Amino acid sequence: MKAAITATANYLPPDILNNHDLELMLDTNDEWIRSRTGISERRILRDPEKATSYMCGEVALRLLEKRQIKADEIELIIVATMTPDMLFPATACFTQSIIGATNAWAFDLNAACSGFLYALNVASRFIESGAHKKVMVIGADKMSSVVDYTDRSTAILFGDGAGGVILEPAKEAGYGILDTRLYSDGTNGKDHLLMTAGGSRHPATHETIDKKMHHIYQDGRQVFKAAVMSMADVAGEIMSRNHLLAEDIDYLVPHQANQRIINATAERMGLNDSKVVSNVARYGNTTAGTIPICLAELDENKKLHTGSNLVLVSFGAGYTWGGIYIKWE
Numbered sequence: 001m002k003a004a005i006t007a008t009a010n011y012l013p014p015d016i017l018n019n020h021d022l023e024l025m026l027d028t029n030d031e032w033i034r035s036r037t038g039i040s041e042r043r044i045l046r047d048p049e050k051a052t053s054y055m056c057g058e059v060a061l062r063l064l065e066k067r068q069i070k071a072d073e074i075e076l077i078i079v080a081t082m083t084p085d086m087l088f089p090a091t092a093c094f095t096q097s098i099i100g101a102t103n104a105w106a107f108d109l110n111a112a113c114s115g116f117l118y119a120l121n122v123a124s125r126f127i128e129s130g131a132h133k134k135v136m137v138i139g140a141d142k143m144s145s146v147v148d149y150t151d152r153s154t155a156i157l158f159g160d161g162a163g164g165v166i167l168e169p170a171k172e173a174g175y176g177i178l179d180t181r182l183y184s185d186g187t188n189g190k191d192h193l194l195m196t197a198g199g200s201r202h203p204a205t206h207e208t209i210d211k212k213m214h215h216i217y218q219d220g221r222q223v224f225k226a227a228v229m230s231m232a233d234v235a236g237e238i239m240s241r242n243h244l245l246a247e248d249i250d251y252l253v254p255h256q257a258n259q260r261i262i263n264a265t266a267e268r269m270g271l272n273d274s275k276v277v278s279n280v281a282r283y284g285n286t287t288a289g290t291i292p293i294c295l296a297e298l299d300e301n302k303k304l305h306t307g308s309n310l311v312l313v314s315f316g317a318g319y320t321w322g323g324i325y326i327k328w329e
Helices: 019-023 030-037 052-067 091-099 112-128 206-210 220-241 259-269 287-300
Strands: 003-011 015-018 041-044 076-080 105-109 135-142 160-169 176-184 251-254 309-316 320-327
Touching (some): 003 112, 019 030, 030 259, 052 076, 052 091, 052 135, 112 135, 112 160, 112 176, 112 309, 135 287, 160 287, 176 220, 220 251, 220 309, 220 320, 251 259, 259 309, 287 309
Parallel strands (some): 076 105, 076 135, 251 309
Antiparallel strands (some): 003 160, 015 041, 135 160, 176 320, 309 320
């Protein structure tokens, strides 16, 4: 028994922060940002009373409406996020409360930008084992809550957003989530992309706040090199393991970190631009939200049909990375 995606949805906050806005805040300009990242604008959840769970709730409600089912039919909710509302309880529990999914159990999963793929893999195992019939998986991050808007190297990259899916047993053999390869490398990755304070190692103090330790730190060059290599390698591995040629793939759905990383991955797979999903120009890097947001847009634009071959690839802090092969049902 394989797990199939039976509904998709996303939520993007209405407020836009474009490159010209950033020109007023940082020593940068629109041409510099676009040439290095491909990003023109990103969405920001400006309301201080609304956190990651708000976006998750919006996605969850849209998923239920799209699938035409009630909240009490959902048996498990997994939220992939690195910006939870708070360290505990889980943002997934807040999401459960928002939609009234009284029969579900819920938990968060943190693998940074690879979070959605990790969560999708975990959720698919509950379907494959027969333990559950309906599982909701959401990737969401309010990155504006951890970005230092005086730091040009990170402020230009990130935006807020969420996306999600419902997983159910595939109706026919050979469809659904067919292959997964996930990796992590804490030895080489732990120091290059991180937020140093806020956990048990460096609890919040005046010093940690003054030193901006509650914001993202990134060694851009190291992360870029590792992301290009890792995403391209895992994409090639997925193709090889499943005997896929470039012409067999309908869409590559990559993590939306940087257009140059996306291009390098597509080139490695031998794919032309028409088969590569990219919305990084409009939304920036929404971390765990990027891939499910892309899936929802493909679905909404009716670009997916029975038998479509999708390869999902990601790379994130940790380092974490991976790929998933889906035959759309």
